[in-house]
Amino acid sequence: MNVFDFDNTIYDGESTLDLFFYYLVRKPFLLRLFPTVLKAFSKYKKGEVTLNQALEEYAPLIEKYVLRIVDFDNDPRLFWDKHMKKIKPLYDELRSDDDLIITASPEFSIEEVCKRLKIKRYLASRVNRTTGKIEFANLRENKINAFHELYGNEKIEAFYTDSPENDAPLIEISESAYLVKKNTVTKIK
Secondary structure (H helix, E strand, C coil), rough: CCCCCEEECCCCCCHHHHHHHHHHHHHHHHHHHHHHHHHHHHHHCCCCCCCHHHHHHHHHHHHHHHHHCCCCHHHHHHHHHHHHHHHHCHHHHCCCCCEEEEEEEEHHHHHHHHHCCCCCCEEEEEEEECCCCCCECCCCHHHHHHHHHHCCCHHHHHHHHECCCCCCCHHHHHHEEEEEEEEEEECCC
């Protein structure tokens, strides 16, 4: 099995941040959240907060707005109509039928792009569509835990990531691992 991180790996950029901008255009009141979102995103990318700290600090803010802004049925389709062009061409060269996407991005968005890319398996962050609560944040150590829960000791032949630090546990259990920077793929294990 090939396993891919999504953002900055096969997607050119951060899809969750792009999703925030998608909503920002449609719901201008979200502009007041912009500084907080950028601060949270920066802290996460720099590894300055633990998973539990991030969830404690930022989950209530997200949950407060989810049900007011997200149309779970239509938004993913509309978002990906405009953002499919950001899927890197390198994915076509690397893809196989048993690919798994493992990402912190929300499942309601990832589900749509995976359908379009004909990817059958993905692990993503889950938001309850009825309550707006974050049920599972697929970040850092949660990625490896979710993988083992669903796939046990299934072999990862190749793992692709933009962040060896954040994805170290997945790299460790992979036969080979690759760093993806823009359109360059470099073997790191």
